[in-house]
Amino acid sequence: MDVSLLSDRYIVQMMGESDVERIYELCRKNSLYYQYCPPLVSEESIICDMNALPQNKDMQDKYYIGYYDGERLIAVMDLIMDFPDETTAFIGFFMTDVAIQNTGIGSGIIKDLCVCLAKIGISKVRLGWVKDNPQAEHFWHKNKFVEVGDFYDTDKYTVIVAQRYL
Numbered sequence: 001m002d003v004s005l006l007s008d009r010y011i012v013q014m015m016g017e018s019d020v021e022r023i024y025e026l027c028r029k030n031s032l033y034y035q036y037c038p039p040l041v042s043e044e045s046i047i048c049d050m051n052a053l054p055q056n057k058d059m060q061d062k063y064y065i066g067y068y069d070g071e072r073l074i075a076v077m078d079l080i081m082d083f084p085d086e087t088t089a090f091i092g093f094f095m096t097d098v099a100i101q102n103t104g105i106g107s108g109i110i111k112d113l114c115v116c117l118a119k120i121g122i123s124k125v126r127l128g129w130v131k132d133n134p135q136a137e138h139f140w141h142k143n144k145f146v147e148v149g150d151f152y153d154t155d156k157y158t159v160i161v162a163q164r165y166l
Contacts, residue, residue, distance in 0.1 A: 003065050007112045011068040020046050022073050029098045036133035038156055049093060054083055067109055074100055075109055089117050091127040110143045118166040128159040
């Protein structure tokens with residue numbers, strides 16, 4: 001998949017270890033997210049996330065991408081294609097710069113992503129948010145994601161599974 005096609009408004013590109021410091025600067029400012037989803041971000045945790053995969057998936061299915069407004073990184077997304085099945089894309093992580101939150105930019109990114117994924121045959125997008133995080137729940141509901149009735153517990157929080165049909 002050509003990630004540059006995921007947005008008409010922003011520059012979208014694959015992120016790698018050379019981008020970790022820039023990603024860290026974006027993520028560390030979002031204290032509310034890490035209040036519900038500890039521990040606090042670190043450069044090491046970003047590298048781990050860049051390489052994390054569900055069982056039976058490999059790196060060719062993973063897109064750790066950045067959205068740029070000119071030179072400025074405004075959002076980061078971890079997208080896994082064909083998971084949990086071949087018609088589903090999975091958003092493992094999505095975060096916007098706190099300076100642009102509540103402006104509609106994040107919702108625009110998700111809308112553009114869904115349009116692009118539908119064009120390549122994906123029929124739904126799945127993700128999870130931390131239970132009781134009102135900001136995350138509100139954002140994903142506003143973007144047409146609905147709980148599927150599944151959840152899973154980690155040692156620190158419970159994740160609510162949701163999806164959107166395209």
